Every structure is written in structure tokens, then in C-alpha cells.
Amino acid sequence: MNSLPLLRRLAEQRQFESLLEACDAAAPHNPGEQVLLALAYAHLGEAQAARDCLESLDPKELDVDARVDLAAVQLLLGNVDEAMRLLEAARAEAPGHALLLARLGACRWQQQDLAAAQALYEQSLALQPRILVFEQLLRMHVQRGALEQGELLLTRTEAFWEMERAQWPQSQALWHDQQLRGLRLELCLAADDLAAADAWLDRQQAQLSEQDWCALLQGYALRLAERGQHAAAEDALRRGLKHHPEQLPLYQQLAELAMVQGRPGQAMALLHRALRLAPQPTPQRLVLKIKLAGIASQAHSPLALELASQALEEAQALQPGDDATPEQITQGRAQAQVALAGAQAQEQQHAEAEAGYLQVLQDHPGLPAALQGLGHLYLQCGRIDEALALFEELKLQDPVRGHAALIGARRFPEDDATLQRLELDARRPGPEGPVQPSLLLQLAAAWEKRKDYAKAFALADEASAANRRLLRYDPAAHRQACARIRHAFSRSLYEHRPGLGNPSTLPVFVLGMPRSGTTLVEQILAGHSQIHGAGELGLIPGVIAGLERWERHAGSGRGFPDCVDDLSAQVVDGITANLLKELQDYAPGARHVVDKLPHNFENVGLIKLLFPKARIVSVRRDPRDIAISNYFTDFAAKHGGLGYSYDLGWIGEQLADHNLLMHHWNQLFPGEMLEVRYEDVLEHPEREARRMLDYIGVAWEPEVLNFSELQRPVKTASVWQVRQPLYQSSKAKWEHYQEHLGPLIRGTNAPIRWEPITDMVALPVPGLLENAVALYRDEQLDEAEQDLLQLLHHLPEHAAGNFMLGLIYVRKGHLQEGIARMEQGFARCRWNADWRRDLIQAYELAGQQDKADALKSRGAGREQGEAVEQDTVGEIEC
CATH class of the missing domain: 1.25.40.10 (Tetratricopeptide repeat domain)
Structure with missing residues (x-):
């Protein structure tokens, strides 16, 4: 008996697991079944398995139906051009093939030829109505803003579905119910009619089960976020929690929205509350625990490692009787192990992290999260070739993530088609909003490499505009904070506290504007046998956080920097003892340990209060190059101190604030800091290296010039640069973007004004x-x-x-x-x-x-x- 009609029915009804089972049971396969097996694998995310199925097939031996199915597989694998070629050839033989026309419409849509796609979908529906085609055409009307056509088509679709629904398995029927409800909401949102959407949701609450209604709310919140309406998305989820406070997925999505907007503390609080509501080991609880561990890791929380370990313990304790299928348990354990490896990497436990990733990949070959995590670990540790090999493998499993990782490692696509496909992916709406800013910035780097500077800047500009919608950066508040720092750390503070601080010369601080060359300078210093480069440490910000925590505990009403006048010798001794112990733990035998956190330029006053003899290297660079480099970088701390990087005017103001602060510190501590120019390091590396080593107080070692060969972890945005020999291409890069620098110049040169500091109290004595x-x-x-x-x-x-x-x-x-x-x-x-x-x-x-x-x-x-x-x-x- 010919099984192909049954198998194709399973494919049309999206029963891909059943299709996989049916195809396996039918082995050995004829060519048509082989293609359907590949289609099942592709839909289930197993890209390599799909490719393996196609390896021995000759498209010329396939009939029209099989070639149409093959085109669907190629489309899922990202091979739009090959799918088009197959479909156009088959169309010549079967011009009235409804499914062929629908899949050709999908290809045209991916190519952004919306008019052609719409015509093909309409032809397909006229020949043979299909619910999936109705839904795709509805989405197209929404995307094109053809709302009246969309309303009419939705009415037709609902009438068709009412007759068709009984022919579908219950699970798939419910899935299409959700799709149609979601499309109703999309039409409301496209019309910017939130009131209508809210009223319709209220009516649906009376008709749907709790779970279905909450799922509808989740879809609504995601659609709002995709349009950049994050506050409305959060409101929708909160509304759901008021009615159903034990719906854990609502907490999870609310936490994800908080993370997108740079509120990790709130995200962790939401997940903690959800976990309290789910005390029993279930797959859903495990997902929450893994998510919590991931957020803690992103936020550099010391709890990340503990939470990831707990997640793995819970995953290993899950049994099939705990409302979990064997597949869910296997997947959960792999995800928990990846989360643990990520937390270990964050804590610089590199050997343990590597072992964890390798174990996951041994058990689950090609798992994208493990490939990406291990690749980034290798990249940080200088194992470039191994990292690139992993990213190439990742590209096969997940083309977007793979290409993005390769671009991050400065391995750029060489063909325009790939860059165009990635740009389409970057403009797919997601939780961040209508576009994916991080992917746009990576594409900007790729076009810059190709010397298409207009295209590169346009992409960076689009990414920055998208990022700004999620940022809470306030340049006026930053300027006022800098003024407060200068006011607090005055000459009188040090004159009235002689002898305060620890005389140790162990700490060395390399600081400056981000992207000014601090990583390069640290890497040179770290090549010395008596100097350890510890990377960007949070030691000084940690001290500041501790001081502010104490002031809150005491209810003083003050914070940093106001409270520095209350630092007694006893308190300073305790702080510095803890800091020195932590630095010594990084490299017990080193004479000096380098902390290269760039923004410590704001904390020089506190550093000199704690360690009067600490060496401070201030790195300077052409401010225009700093600005462009910042504008093109996707900083992990975008919601923190680096929010200014997504507006050239803000960058200009930040540069001006930095210059005024450094002038203030040089007035307070004349001759005590060493200024190094990035351009001088490039032109005269040995001369500048000797200057730095003399300043720190160690003998010359020529090995410091072999910094690109130094095997140590580097976790900053400059990770790929320090693995290269010195190059000159980063000098005067701003000239390619000169026509766009107006806002930067205005921000930098504008008068620096701040409100007078009248409320800062100076205590006569500390303690x-x-x-x-x-x-x-x-x-x-x-x-x-x-x-x-x-x-x-x-x-x-x-x-x-x-x-x-x-x-x-x-x-x-x-x-x-x-x-x-x-x-x-x-x-x-x-x-x-x-x-x-x-x-x-x-x-x-x-x-x-x-x-x-x-x-x-x-x-x-x-x-x-x-x-x-x-x-x-x-x-x-x-």
C-alpha cells in the first residue's frame, strides 16, 4: 500500500513526531518517504539529521510532490535559493499544484517580495483551501498593514476552520485555535487598538480554560514586546497573575521581559517566587531553575554557580513519574549541565566548564547551546581554531547563531546572500522588539570589514535606535553624578585624613573610556613574569555597593560618594585586607595584579583613599575612534554604565565627563598616574611598554611584546583583538564615518553644566x-x-x-x-x-x-x- 498520502497528511497536520515514527517504521524508505523523514527532522530542529537524510537523494529522480516536499526541507534549512530552484522547475510541470504555490509563496516572503507572495498564496487557496495557508496570508496582511483585507480574510478563515476542525487531531486543532486567536490580536495591534484587544481578551477569559487563556495572554505579551511596547506587555502578564497567581509560565515571561529591559534583580525575584509556588520536581520547575541560574550568571551574581548546581541536581532527580517524559528529562539534564558549565566559565573555572560542555556534546552531539558555550570559552582562552571549528558546526545546526558567533570572532561571511539572510533574521520581531539589535551590530561589523561604511553605519544606527528604546540612561544624571564625585573627593578630604589607606603596591589599575585600548595595555603588562592580568574585576564597584548597603542598613539617607567622609582607618583596613586577599588569590606569587575595569576612571578618588601607592595607568585614544568603536559594540552592560554607547551625543557627553574627571584626579594626584596613548602603543610598542614597566617598578622583559601569544582568559569585547599582533587599521577609523559625527562633536564640545552641590554634608571626623x-x-x-x-x-x-x-x-x-x-x-x-x-x-x-x-x-x-x-x-x- 502506498503510505505517502498518509505521511503527507501527518506533515500537513504538523504531527512531526508521529511522522518521524511512521517513517522509521516504514524503513527502508523510498525517495518520497526519505524526503518526508528529512522534513520531520528539520521541523523538530535536528538540522544535521535532515541533511543526512538528503545526502543520498537525487532530486531528478523525485516526482513533483516529493520535490515540493524537498523544497520545504531546504527552506527550513535556510537554503531559500535552492528551494526556489526546485519549486520553479516543478511548477513548469504542475502549474496548478496548490501546495507548490503555497511553498513558493513562502520563499517569496522570505525574499521580502510580498506582492508576489500574496498572489501565490491566493492562487493556492483558490485551488485547495488549507488552514496553514489562510494563516500565512493573514500574517502577510498584518505585515503589509492591509487591515481591512485582513478582517475579511479572518472571517473567511474562521468559517473554513469551523468546517475543517473536526478532521484534525485534537492537539493540532487546539494549536490552530491558538493561531487564529493570536491573529485576531495581531490585527488589533496592527490597528493600534489596544482597547479592542483588551476587551476581546476579557471576553475570551469567560470562554477559555485557565491554561488556554493564560497562553493567549503570553502570546499577546510577546506580540506587544515585538512591537516595542514592553510596559503594555508586562501589564498584560500582571493582569493574568492577578486572576491566576499560580501560572508559572506568566512569571517566567515577566522575568524575561525584565531582563530585556535591564532589570535582573526583578527577574530573579519573579523566578524565586515562581519556584516557591512549584515545590515539586517537574520539568516546568526545572525550566524556571535553569532560567534563574542563567540570569544570575548574566548578572555576574555569586549565586549563579550554586543555582546552576541545584538545577543539575533537580534534573538528575527527575523521574518519568514526575509528570515528565523521558525526552523532557534528557533535555532538561542537558540544559542544566550547559547552565552549570556557563556559570563555571563565568567564575573562571575553565577546566570544569570545558569538561561539562564536552560531556553534553558527547551525549548530545551538535547541541547548539553547548557548541556556542564551549566556543566562547575557547575564544576567551585563546584557543581560536578550536572555537572557530565549533562555531562552524554551530552554523550547520543553527545558521543565525553560528554566523553571529563567527562574526563575533571576526570571521565574516564572504557572500552577499548570507548577509542578506542574516539581515532578514535581524529584523524578525522578538522579545527585544521589532529588530534584534545585537545581530544588527554584528552585521555592521561585517559590512565595515567589506569597506561598505555607509551600510555599516546604517545598521549600527538602526541597532542603537532599537537599544535606546530599552535603556534608562540619563546623561544629565550621569553628569551630576560625576560632579558629585569631584565634590566628594576634594583635596580637603585627603588633607584631613593623613595616613589613611593600605601601602600595598600589589594592585595596578588600568582604566579609561571603554574601547580606548585598556585590554591591549593590560595584555602587554600581563606578559611580564611578575604581573598577573586579572581582567575586568568588580572589586572597586563591589566596595561601593558594600558602602551603599551599609548606609541603607544604618538609614543614613546617604550613598556613594557622599559617605566617603565616614570611612575610618579601621573600616579602610578591613576593606583593603579583603581586597588584597582576593587579588592574591588570583595569582599568589605575583608582585602586581592588574584590574582593568575601564570605568574605574570614575573611582580613582576611592582607589587612592584605599591604596595611596597603587599604580594607575590611564589609557587615552582619539575620542572619535573611541566613539565609533563604542557605537558599533554590543556591550553586555548596556543596561548598566554603558548605556551611553547607543547615542553619539551621549558618547560625546561621556567623553567630556571623562576628561573633566581625569583633569580633577591629575590636579589631586599630580604625577602619580601614568597616561598612555593607544596610538603611541601601536606606533612604538617597546618604548611604551618600557614606560609602563618602569612606572610600575619592574624590570624590562621583552616577552611583554608577545602579548598575542599569551594564554590567559580574556572576557571583554576586545577578546578577538588581543589574540592578534599589533595592527594599525583601528587608527583613524572615524574618518570613514566623518559625515555622521555631528552629534558626537556637539556633545563633546558643549559646555559642561551641572546643578550646584549644596546638599553634601562633610562630617568633621569619620566613624x-x-x-x-x-x-x-x-x-x-x-x-x-x-x-x-x-x-x-x-x-x-x-x-x-x-x-x-x-x-x-x-x-x-x-x-x-x-x-x-x-x-x-x-x-x-x-x-x-x-x-x-x-x-x-x-x-x-x-x-x-x-x-x-x-x-x-x-x-x-x-x-x-x-x-x-x-x-x-x-x-x-x-
């Missing part, structure tokens, strides 16, 4: 609070009171100062005055359980039992988890 606490513990209440009064004279709202003073007054018998101070302090730090307990005791001592009982009641609620729950609810409701 008043910690000294008062020590005196209090020693029962020296009068002396402690004097220190606290002095502190509150300068900072009258200081929560800890007021609360401690209240404790002293209560101890002295001044109950009402003491309670008033304690209440004032506690009002700013209601989370402090110790303060709550002390205030309750003070109330009881004063006979105010009603107040004590009320505070106890509120405290009990918080102890039962109200505080934590409120934090995560706040993340969702805000």
Missing part, C-alpha cells in the same frame, strides 16, 4: 556612629551621646543615630524623649527586627502596652514571610 556604638557597649553613655549628637547635627535624619540616641535616653530614664528618637529611627528601617524588639521593650517600660502589642502584631506578620512576599509582589505590581 562617629561606630565609635558611639562601641562606647555604648562599654557603658560610656555620656561619651556615646556626644558622638551621636555631633553626628545628628550634620545628619539629623540618620536612622541609626536617632535610634541609638533614643536607647541612651531610655537607659538614662528619659523615656518619652528616648521613645520619640527610637520611633524616628525605626520609621526609616522598619525591617530591622532588633530595633523592633528594643522599641517594644521601651513601650512596655513606659506602660504603652497598646503600642507594644500593635508593633508585636505587625512584626509577627513580617516574621511569617510578609516582608519577603511584599518585596516580590512589589516587583510585580510596580
